[in-house]
Amino acid sequence: QVQLVESGGGLVQAGGSLRLSCAASGNTASTYTMGWFRQAPGKEREFVARIRWSGGITYYADSVKGRFTISKDNAKNTVYLQMNSLKPEDTAVYYCTAAPGWTSRTTPGAYNYWGQGTQVTVSS
Numbered sequence: 001q002v003q004l005v006e007s008g009g010g011l012v013q014a015g016g017s018l019r020l021s022c023a024a025s026g027n028t029a030s031t032y033t034m035g036w037f038r039q040a041p042g043k044e045r046e047f048v049a050r051i052r053w054s055g056g057i058t059y060y061a062d063s064v065k066g067r068f069t070i071s072k073d074n075a076k077n078t079v080y081l082q083m084n085s086l087k088p089e090d091t092a093v094y095y096c097t098a099a100p101g102w103t104s105r106t107t108p109g110a111y112n113y114w115g116q117g118t119q120v121t122v123s124s
Helices: none
Strands: 002-007 010-013 018-026 033-039 046-052 058-060 068-073 078-083 092-099 118-123
Touching (some): 002 092, 018 118, 046 068, 058 068
Parallel strands (some): 010 118
Antiparallel strands (some): 002 018, 018 078, 033 046, 033 092, 092 118
């Protein structure tokens, strides 16, 4: 079992930045894939970014590539999502996720563990 707790959401103007944090506890073995998804009202949950806990290989959705950066701090068991040049369409609840082993999938079903979510609102 892995427990995930997100923090760092809030209200920001378009063009601004936020950094989300995801603290992982429990069976935080080094073989997990950690990811971020988001869900806007009335829309399906969508993939944002993922990072391999061991090695740090990253992958991003096209919609955030060049603006968002996923990173990790092994000592703190924490994954971050640095979000720059935010747009109103980035408004959503952002969820931290974890999947055992390495996955290249970008569907929610590929991830076993989820945080409670943190709201990000970008005003125009």
